[in-house]
Amino acid sequence: MLTNEIILNALKKVDDPELHQNIVALNMVRNIQIEGTHISLDVILTIQGCPLKAKIQQDIEHALENIGASSISIKFGAMTADERRNLISALKSQNVTDQGMPKMLLPNSGVEFIAVTSGKGGVGKSTVTINLAVALARLGRKVGILDADIYGFSIPAMMKTTQKPTMLDQTAIPVVSEGVKIMSMGFFTKDNQPVMWRGPLLNKWIRNFLVNTHWGDIDYLLLDLPPGTGDVAIDVAATIPQAQEIIVTTPHNVASHVALRAGLMAHHTKHTILGVVENMAYFENAEGEKHYLFGQGGAEKLANELYTNVIARIPFARPEENTGSSVYDEFSIVGEVFTHLAEVIIYQKDNKLVRS
Ligand SMILES: Nc1ncnc2c1ncn2[C@@H]1O[C@H](COP(=O)(O)OP(=O)(O)OP(=O)(O)O)[C@@H](O)[C@H]1O
Numbered sequence: 001m002l003t004n005e006i007i008l009n010a011l012k013k014v015d016d017p018e019l020h021q022n023i024v025a026l027n028m029v030r031n032i033q034i035e036g037t038h039i040s041l042d043v044i045l046t047i048q049g050c051p052l053k054a055k056i057q058q059d060i061e062h063a064l065e066n067i068g069a070s071s072i073s074i075k076f077g078a079m080t081a082d083e084r085r086n087l088i089s090a091l092k093s094q095n096v097t098d099q100g101m102p103k104m105l106l107p108n109s110g111v112e113f114i115a116v117t118s119g120k121g122g123v124g125k126s127t128v129t130i131n132l133a134v135a136l137a138r139l140g141r142k143v144g145i146l147d148a149d150i151y152g153f154s155i156p157a158m159m160k161t162t163q164k165p166t167m168l169d170q171t172a173i174p175v176v177s178e179g180v181k182i183m184s185m186g187f188f189t190k191d192n193q194p195v196m197w198r199g200p201l202l203n204k205w206i207r208n209f210l211v212n213t214h215w216g217d218i219d220y221l222l223l224d225l226p227p228g229t230g231d232v233a234i235d236v237a238a239t240i241p242q243a244q245e246i247i248v249t250t251p252h253n254v255a256s257h258v259a260l261r262a263g264l265m266a267h268h269t270k271h272t273i274l275g276v277v278e279n280m281a282y283f284e285n286a287e288g289e290k291h292y293l294f295g296q297g298g299a300e301k302l303a304n305e306l307y308t309n310v311i312a313r314i315p316f317a318r319p320e321e322n323t324g325s326s327v328y329d330e331f332s333i334v335g336e337v338f339t340h341l342a343e344v345i346i347y348q349k350d351n352k353l354v355r356s
Pocket of ligand 1: 125126128227
């Protein structure tokens with residue numbers, strides 16, 4: 001026999017697609033009526049005309065059919081201003097301490113910050129960020145990307161997402177693509193307009209993006225830094241001293257020479273360097289011959305100079321055909337390199353937890 005409790009338990013499996021929490025915990029389910037196997041209920045959405053209403057309806061119907069409901073009628077409504085305010089402050093308190101500090105920055109938050117950096121532009125820093133993030137997510141980890149390349153943001157386009165974050169007053173709900181939560185300045189500019197922030201505004205932005213984004217429960221936050229050693233890199237170092245860094249370079253001498261500066265800055269700011277990723281390492285033709293288009297040895301030299309290792313070598317390859325996305329297929333050569341890199345990173349984190 002269907003009871004209120006059975007129904008609520010079933011509905012706990014239905015998540016709000018934007019808030020990524022179940023609709024029962026969010027107090028969106030009201031007024032459940034049961035007549036045999038017919039169920040009617042009210043669902044109160046955060047906003048009237050929520051674009052994801054159809055998805056929520058489908059998920060509710062599916063969950064209730066699974067427990068034996070023969071017919072389901074759902075009446076949708078919207079939260080009152082007070083209810084929204086309460087929800088927002090509940091979400092905020094999950095993210096931010098009473099002193100206004102992002103909880104993810106607390107030493108025991110369990111969030112691992114990985115900043116991906118390079119000396120020069122165009123060497124594949126964003127490619128590494130998104131593919132590592134997706135590989136971690138494919139391995140079941142909860143992952144966010146903060147596109148900290150504030151002037152040269154490219155993550156939304158490279159992940160082929162046209163969505164925008166939902167704003168609950170000042171709090172942004174990140175866009176999710178390929179199972180990864182994304183936040184980028186690109187979501188807030190109109191028609192690809194350039195960002196022209198300087199000094200004081202820039203200093204605060206990273207903290208704002210941490211405080212005012214509802215990241216929810218995540219294991220890893222990857223930061224795609226701008227190339228070089230400018231203001232943003234300094235700001236990240238000051239705001240997230242526990243961040244670890246991956247340095248991306250091509251094998252080319254100039255790229256690795258310039259990347260050395262980014263690496264030395266990591267030493268300066270006491271960020272741990274996870275290792276060097278050598279991108280565009282070689283091109284393998286159909287006959288299996290490798291061509292080292294940018295030469296060889298630059299990444300190794302860089303790793304030696306920084307007392308670290310080359311942790312991945314990525315060949316030239318096109319991402320998935322015809323999708324326009326820069327995410328590589330899981331079972332392609334590059335996809336497998338990233339899976340391996342993600343496994344190494346997970347192993348290190350898990351071992352650190354065991355040691356501490
Ligand atoms: N291994 C690779 N094989 C083929 N193309 C690649 C590879 N890595 C990156 N690319 C391509 O090179 C270009 C630059 O890559 P990406 O945007 O990741 O570099 P970046 O270092 O983040 O650049 P910027 O600093 O300008 O943001 C992109 O078009 C990307 O698709």
